[in-house]
Amino acid sequence: MSINRAAATRIEVPRGLAGVVVTDTRIGDVRGIEGFYHYRHYSAVELAGTRGFEDVWHLLAYGELPDAEQSAAFAAETAALRPLPDEVRAALPAVAAASGTSGSLSGPLSGMRTALSLLGAAKGFRPVYDIDADARRRDTLVASAAVPTLLTALYRLGRGLDPVEPREDLSYAANYLYMLTGSEPDKQQARAIEQYLISTIDHGFNASTFTARVIASTGADVAACLVGAVGALSGPLHGGAPSRALDTLDAIGTPDRIDPWIRERVLAGDRIMGFGHAIYRTEDPRSRMLREVAQQFGGPRVEFAVEVERQVEAILAELKPGRELHTNVEFYAGPVMELCGLPREMFTPTFAAARVVGWSANVVEQAEDSKIIRPVARYVGTEAPVAVPLMS
Missing domain, CATH: 1.10.580.10 (Citrate Synthase, domain 1)
Incomplete structure (x- = not known):
């Protein structure tokens, strides 16, 4: 029996390459536990x-x-x-x-x-x-x-x-x-x-x-x-959330609907758009900054967004204890872009x-590195080889 040497040297990694370091970079970094990110230094x-x-x-x-x-x-x-x-x-x-x-x-x-x-x-x-x-x-x-x-x-x-x-x-x-x-x-x-x-x-x-x-x-x-x-x-799941987060504000509509609307969706296992991040385990620093930008404009829309954020975080802390779920960049990006006259499709x-x-x-x-990125996949189909059937 032949030995699959490539398989013998494979490294198992988490789904989605979560937490896997694949190269070095001088461009910047995201420090999720601290709630900090930087460009260069x-x-x-x-x-x-x-x-x-x-x-x-x-x-x-x-x-x-x-x-x-x-x-x-x-x-x-x-x-x-x-x-x-x-x-x-x-x-x-x-x-x-x-x-x-x-x-x-x-x-x-x-x-x-x-x-x-x-x-x-x-x-x-x-x-x-x-x-x-x-x-x-x-x-x-x-x-x-x-x-x-x-x-x-x-x-x-x-x-x-x-x-x-x-x-x-x-x-x-x-x-x-x-x-x-x-x-x-x-x-x-x-x-x-x-x-x-x-x-x-x-x-x-x-x-x-x-x-x-x-x-x-x-x-x-x-x-x-x-x-x-x-x-x-x-x-x-990547760049399409700002308008979806704004859709959430529209769907809730009024302050008295925040609690029942959010509880129903959290208990159903639905994702609340604009909350949670793959890296940050604390407040997204981009969200914090954009909240301040939005509050400089002021108005009912911004006040409602701030109240939704407050109640959602309280409900998530109650129903999902131990998980750090805060607003991400998309939550306040929507109101800011709306206040600046951008249509949602933009x-x-x-x-x-x-x-x-x-x-x-x-x-x-x-481009400075001439090594092509070429990972492998783990095959989980029917065991090979299987004889190719003759055409009847």
């Missing part, structure tokens, strides 16, 4: 409170925060990359129609998968295996700068509206809102969205980031890596407009 929450999006983008791309001169230069460089190639712009109406953008929660994101592929082809992206680190980084800047333009154009085309051309004089966040609505946002809205974007740029080896790195390990081009990441993000795409920068940093880092 800076607190992500502190960065969101003190810096602009372009500065944090520079940090992830180059490994350091820019000084004032570098900040202005990087902002100008990336703003100049926002317009789309003519051949991509010409294809967007068909992409928007085919991806079902109108009335769909996933339409703009679905369309972006196709549009990113077109962008990579139009810009001549080459496999990361065949180019140096500077060229890889340049491709990621081109793609990341174009993502807001693609997303907003697909959204507007799906509603029979003309796309709004990007402006180089606006920040990344303000320009995103401008291209979406056609109106220049006020400073509070632009800053709130900027803080949300900064807080979601990167978050460890989540499903979409890991997907991007797996594809990068094959040596594929930047567009291919980002398309795969977008596909992973489109799943409701919540997850807006998340993608931030996370593309984190994916890009991971793609560049992964």
Whole structure:
């Protein structure tokens, strides 16, 4: 009998690779027990409170925060990359129609998968295996700068509206809102969205980031890596929760319904969208920050969200003692984006407009390693080999 040497050296790991360290990274980390995460060596929450999006983008791309001169230069460089190639712009109406953008929660994101592929082809992206680190980084800047333009154009085309051309004089966040609505946002809205974007740029080896790195390990081009990441993000268990958390607030409706509504669902074993996280065992620092952002706007919607959070955590502590279940980033992301005028079908795409920068940093880092990511699976089917039956 032959010995399966590969099977003899296999390492059993938990489902979903939970807690498994698969590589080293200099990009950042999530410390779930502490309720803390960072980009490079800076607190992500502190960065969101003190810096602009372009500065944090520079940090992830180059490994350091820019000084004032570098900040202005990087902002100008990336703003100049926002317009789309003519051949991509010409294809967007068909992409928007085919991806079902109108009335769909996933339409703009679905369309972006196709549009990113077109962008990579139009810009001549080459496999990361065949180019140096500077060229890889340049491709990621081109793609990341174009993502807001693609997303907003697909959204507007799906509603029979003309796309709004990007402006180089606006920040990344303000320009995103401008291209979406056609109106220049006020400073509070632009800053709130900027803080949300900064807080979601990167978050460890989540499903979409890991997907991007797996594809990068094959040596594929930047567009291919980002398309795969977008596909992973489109799943409701990953990036689709902000609008669903807001749906929960709508379903509850009034303060007197919070307790019975939540108890019924917890006892039925249903998941309460916007609560719990795969890594954090304490309050999600992103949720804490976004709660403060929402409270700066104030109003009944925010007050209701805060009361729902208070009662849900009390009910979960009562019915599920010993489990730390708190709000995650999606719970307050919904109210913040709603207050800034974003439609719900653009919540997850807006998340993608931030996370593309984190994916890009991971793609560049992964490309430094020439080892392809190639795990194995444990076969649990009928014992092999079985004789192939003759055709009767």
